[in-house]
Amino acid sequence: xxxxxxxxxxxxxxxxxxxxxxxxxxxxxxxxxxxxxxxxxxxxxxxxxxxxxxxxxxxxxxxxxxxxxxxxxxxxxxxxxxxxxxxxxxxxxxxxxxxxxxxxxxxxxxxxx
Amino acid sequence: xxxxxxxxxxxxxxxxxxxxxxxxxxxxxxxxxxxxxxxxxxxxxxxxxxxxxxxxxxxxxxxxxxxxxxxxxxxxxxxxxxxxxxxxxxxxxxxxxxxxxxxxxxxxxxxx
Numbered sequence: 001x002x003x004x005x006x007x008x009x010x011x012x013x014x015x016x017x018x019x020x021x022x023x024x025x026x027x028x029x030x031x032x033x034x035x036x037x038x039x040x041x042x043x044x045x046x047x048x049x050x051x052x053x054x055x056x057x058x059x060x061x062x063x064x065x066x067x068x069x070x071x072x073x074x075x076x077x078x079x080x081x082x083x084x085x086x087x088x089x090x091x092x093x094x095x096x097x098x099x100x101x102x103x104x105x106x107x108x109x110x111x112x113x
Numbered sequence: 114x115x116x117x118x119x120x121x122x123x124x125x126x127x128x129x130x131x132x133x134x135x136x137x138x139x140x141x142x143x144x145x146x147x148x149x150x151x152x153x154x155x156x157x158x159x160x161x162x163x164x165x166x167x168x169x170x171x172x173x174x175x176x177x178x179x180x181x182x183x184x185x186x187x188x189x190x191x192x193x194x195x196x197x198x199x200x201x202x203x204x205x206x207x208x209x210x211x212x213x214x215x216x217x218x219x220x221x222x223x224x225x
Contacts, residue, residue, distance in 0.1 A: 034214070043119065043206050044157075044216040089156065098145035098162075098210050105156045 002027040006090045006104035013080055013111050021075040021107045023064075023090035031092040033057075033066055033073040034101065038087045047075075047088070080111045115141050117209050119217025126197055126224055134192045134220045136207030142187035143209035148180075151204040151219075160205075163190045197224040 006023040013019060025031065032051045036044040048057030053068035062077045073090060090104040116139040126132050136146055144165050149157040161182050162170045169182035179201075181193040190209075194201050202224045207217040 036216075041219070041221070043218040044208075046213065046215075049213070093214070098164075100147045100159050100162060101208070101214055103156050108154070 002031065002092060002094055002102045004090050004092055004102055004104035006088075006107055008105065008107065010108040010110060013109070015082055015111055015113050016079045017111075019075070019077040019080045019084075019109070021088055021090075021109070023073045023075065023104060025071050025073065025090075025092050027071075027092055027094060027102075029094065031094050033064070034091045034093070035062070035064055035073070035075050036089045036091060038089065038106070040086075044089065080109070082111045082113055085109055085111045115209075115211050115213065115215040117143075117207065117215045117217045119207050119220055121220060122218060123221040124223070126222070128198055128224055129196055131193055131195045132197055132222060134194075134205055134207075134222075136190045136192070136209065136217050138188045138209045138211070138215070141209075141211040143190075143211060144187060145210050146184060146190040147208040147210075148182060148190075148192050149206045149208065151206060153204075157206060160192075194222065197222070199224045 003026045034049045035047040037047045048059045050057040050066035056065045064073050064075045087106045087108045089106045091101040118137045120135045146163040148160045160175045163182045163184040165184045171177045184190040206219045
């Protein structure tokens with residue numbers, strides 16, 4: 001079945017450091033890919049998404065490119081802030097009707113000043 | 114944008130009692146909603162898929178008699194944890210689909 005594998009944390013960075021969180025997927029067909037962010041005690045917020053190969057999703061300085069050849073959707077940010085501290089989830093949608101998202105295990109990011 | 118309201122955000126109940134969690138799509142109609150459970154520092158575990166006007170589809174290992182799901186309208190799905198026990202304590206999150214997936218803010222359930 002479909003699956004998502006993302007690097008396990010926790011990841012600790014200093015403010016203004018470069019961030020990469022790796023995400024790879026296994027899917028039949030042509031899934032849509034997502035990054036969600038979860039702040040402590042809250043639900044999930046959509047950070048960015050891409051629906052087809054070579055699409056780049058971006059939001060709030062975060063970027064991820066849908067790479068079909070490497071089945072990857074790595075999350076990057078050039079300069080992290082303390083406020084980016086959260087848990088980040090990579091997910092895919094099989095794009096076959098109203099099916100649930102398939103999530104990775106999440107990566108906890110802590111940014112220190 | 115699409116908004117999903119989940120209520121309550123936290124609840125404490127005694128063992129043996131039942132608790133109802135509501136999930137509402139505020140500005141769109143959601144024929145399908147999903148219920149997840151999240152253990153501390155873990156990912157989301159899909160519990161069930163809720164379809165308006167029909168019975169929910171439960172994932173393997175989820176007790177349908179303990180976790181009752183009702184999706185009576187296109188904007189409301191409810192999860193009732195019946196005869197709650199301390200091991201049911203968890204963070205429950207709903208999600209509704211329109212042109213994407215929108216999540217509620219979650220419900221922290223503590224059973225004492």
